[in-house]
Amino acid sequence: NLIRDIFVSAPGKAILHGEHAVVHGKVALAVSLNLRTYLRLKVTTTGKVCINLPNIDTFHCWDLSELRWLIHNFSAQRLDAELVKRLREFVGATNGNLDTCSMATLSFLYIYISFNSFLSELPSLTLTVWSELPTGAGLGSSAAYSVCLAAALLCTSGAIPVPLKEWDHTARWCQEDLELINSWAFQGEMIIHGNPSGVDNAVGTWVPRSTKVLVARVKDKINKFPSIMTPVLDSVDAVSCTCEKVLSEMTCEPITGEHYNILEELIDINQHHLNVMGVGHPALDMLCQVTLAKGLHSKLTGAGGGGCGITLLRPGALGQLEVPDGTVQDLRDCGFDCWETSIGGPGVQQHSPLSVKEEILEILNRD
Amino acid sequence: NLIRDIFVSAPGKAILHGEHAVVHGKVALAVSLNLRTYLRLKVTTTGKVCINLPNIDTFHCWDLSELRWLIHNFSAQRLDAELVKRLREFVGATNGNLDTCSMATLSFLYIYISFNSFLSELPSLTLTVWSELPTGAGLGSSAAYSVCLAAALLCTSGAIPVPLKEWDHTARWCQEDLELINSWAFQGEMIIHGNPSGVDNAVGTWVPRSTKVLVARVKDKINKFPSIMTPVLDSVDAVSCTCEKVLSEMTCEPITGEHYNILEELIDINQHHLNVMGVGHPALDMLCQVTLAKGLHSKLTGAGGGGCGITLLRPGALGQLEVPDGTVQDLRDCGFDCWETSIGGPGVQQHSPLSVKEEILEILNRD
Numbered sequence A, B: 001n002l003i004r005d006i007f008v009s010a011p012g013k014a015i016l017h018g019e020h021a022v023v024h025g026k027v028a029l030a031v032s033l034n035l036r037t038y039l040r041l042k043v044t045t046t047g048k049v050c051i052n053l054p055n056i057d058t059f060h061c062w063d064l065s066e067l068r069w070l071i072h073n074f075s076a077q078r079l080d081a082e083l084v085k086r087l088r089e090f091v092g093a094t095n096g097n098l099d100t101c102s103m104a105t106l107s108f109l110y111i112y113i114s115f116n117s118f119l120s121e122l123p124s125l126t127l128t129v130w131s132e133l134p135t136g137a138g139l140g141s142s143a144a145y146s147v148c149l150a151a152a153l154l155c156t157s158g159a160i161p162v163p164l165k166e167w168d169h170t171a172r173w174c175q176e177d178l179e180l181i182n183s184w185a186f187q188g189e190m191i192i193h194g195n196p197s198g199v200d201n202a203v204g205t206w207v208p209r210s211t212k213v214l215v216a217r218v219k220d221k222i223n224k225f226p227s228i229m230t231p232v233l234d235s236v237d238a239v240s241c242t243c244e245k246v247l248s249e250m251t252c253e254p255i256t257g258e259h260y261n262i263l264e265e266l267i268d269i270n271q272h273h274l275n276v277m278g279v280g281h282p283a284l285d286m287l288c289q290v291t292l293a294k295g296l297h298s299k300l301t302g303a304g305g306g307g308c309g310i311t312l313l314r315p316g317a318l319g320q321l322e323v324p325d326g327t328v329q330d331l332r333d334c335g336f337d338c339w340e341t342s343i344g345g346p347g348v349q350q351h352s353p354l355s356v357k358e359e360i361l362e363i364l365n366r367d
Helices: A064-068 A081-091 A100-116 A141-156 A175-192 A210-224 A226-252 A257-276 A282-292 A327-333 A358-364 B064-068 B081-091 B100-116 B141-156 B175-192 B210-224 B226-252 B257-276 B282-292 B327-333 B358-364
Strands: A005-017 A029-043 A048-053 A058-063 A125-131 A298-301 A308-311 A349-351 B005-017 B029-043 B048-053 B058-063 B125-131 B298-301 B308-311 B349-351
Touching: A005 A141, A005 A226, A005 A298, A029 A141, A029 A226, A029 A358, A048 A064, A048 A100, A058 A064, A058 A100, A081 A100, A100 A141, A100 A175, A125 A141, A125 A358, A141 A175, A210 A226, A226 A257, A226 B226, A226 B257, A257 A282, A257 A298, A257 B226, A257 B257, A282 A298, A282 A308, A282 A327, B005 B141, B005 B226, B005 B298, B029 B141, B029 B226, B029 B358, B048 B064, B048 B100, B058 B064, B058 B100, B081 B100, B100 B141, B100 B175, B125 B141, B125 B358, B141 B175, B210 B226, B226 B257, B257 B282, B257 B298, B282 B298, B282 B308, B282 B327
Parallel strands: A048 A125, B048 B125
Antiparallel strands: A005 A029, A005 A349, A029 A125, A048 A058, A298 A308, B005 B029, B005 B349, B029 B125, B048 B058, B298 B308
């Protein structure tokens, strides 16, 4: 009944408003992006476990015998401190080594071993991941990776069914199964992050070290100026709620220019608030300036302190997104990379090979 | 017992924190500057009332007979709407004409007539004013002018005594007299401003039209996003209170670099808040950038929407203010005028001619 080969994908996420404020109990507004992470899991008979993460030049193969000693009796319902400690030593990710490659390896091994420790034999498999998302930019590449890992490993272990029917291109799981995927993805995130945001278990940011520093910086400012900073967090909270209200209006009313005007004002207000919270960066100020020169409004998204910003594009006369002439070139001239995307893509799903974009399928099948 | 000739001066003011928020009931922090407005009032026998305001190219002479018809029975304790209406017509400052020259003339005539209407004969006099303060920059040139007018006219009418003794260079009035000067200066301010800030009767800003528009802009934003803007005003309030606390610590404790660090942080926070309130301006953003490149922190002061900014200078090794090399030139290259000043100068005072700077005395004696 075990499946041999499975393709899954999960979307990246952007935090529109509320980054940082969320760790102080405020609302944050996160949306899925139409940029995705794809994973192929192939059950093999090689007696090896292999992971290929070509985005981050990470390739590992272990003999099952190497992994067996890591298994011991533990509760799979919560993060197991002893297992994490052993795994950190195993992958060489002890104190101070928190680089992306080690963390990706660590979270794979944690979920793989947690799922399979009760079996008499660990399964032999090869896992390949390719992502359209930039790493370390606060666009949820870490969460998308963890979600794909959890979905594929839960499927191959038989803990959740294979939803794809013969005639489907893509398929999603039922709510209960999605909750199980999500809770395991969150365990992966917990290993990696010093302070997962808690916005949503599926929303994580892959910013290995700096998130902790920046969260500490916000906390320091709150401790230093509580009477000044507490109302700023309240205002950020209201920005998130107002934005959510506008976005939901836009799904059920005719969309007007005024909707976009308000979204732009909210972006400007929150960008100032994030600077007040001490998580801004000169590069993000430059992003705001360069895009404002083209009439566009931007803010940082995610952890801040560099990282990634979002710029709102208005629809043109024909409904397509409109990028004013020269904007992308101006941004590239300042050293920025640009991704154009819409929000509201589907969550984690299983794919038939036919429904995976050809160039991505080629990468996933490369081994 | 009437005096024939009197020199008075009053300081300009800067709002360190709380501009705009103050009209919504929040604290603002205003300080006097060591930039002053000087006034000479000479009682004459020409049968004329003359005002010379060389800073703003305003020179008027009226025959007493021209002014007499403006007098009628009114309460001098509050702004008299009928007198103001007649004066507006007299100086041609009816609706829509709110330029600096007309407003300066109007407030002079209002105070002059209010003081002297109970006399059988209006006094013949010449009044000359020179200011070190820029006009229309939110540095209180209007308040300093009104304070000088009130002090000199109250003195010549005998309502308050002449404080200067033969051997004094400068002298100030007692608290009760200062309150009378202040309340009359406020009447002058009331004529000019659509919405006097109420921070302090002696603190006014001479920004004829734009103050009203910018105050309206803040109000519009509050009405549009109450849940977002109300906490911002609370935060601005806390910035003002924190700054006041730090400044008072600096008067009784040894001043440390940390005091200046906090003052700089407060400036940055409030500048962001003012942008959120919609009263920023690209020129002020540029001021912040140009000075930050020299390690200095700036914010707008007063009405905003252009106008004036303040930049904090730290004391150097010898206690003098330190302006990093090239700062003033960089600012001038961007089209800014620069004034270097300290805070905490004395309030309104009477001068002997000897205690007025020579170049200013020369201007005041020119007629």
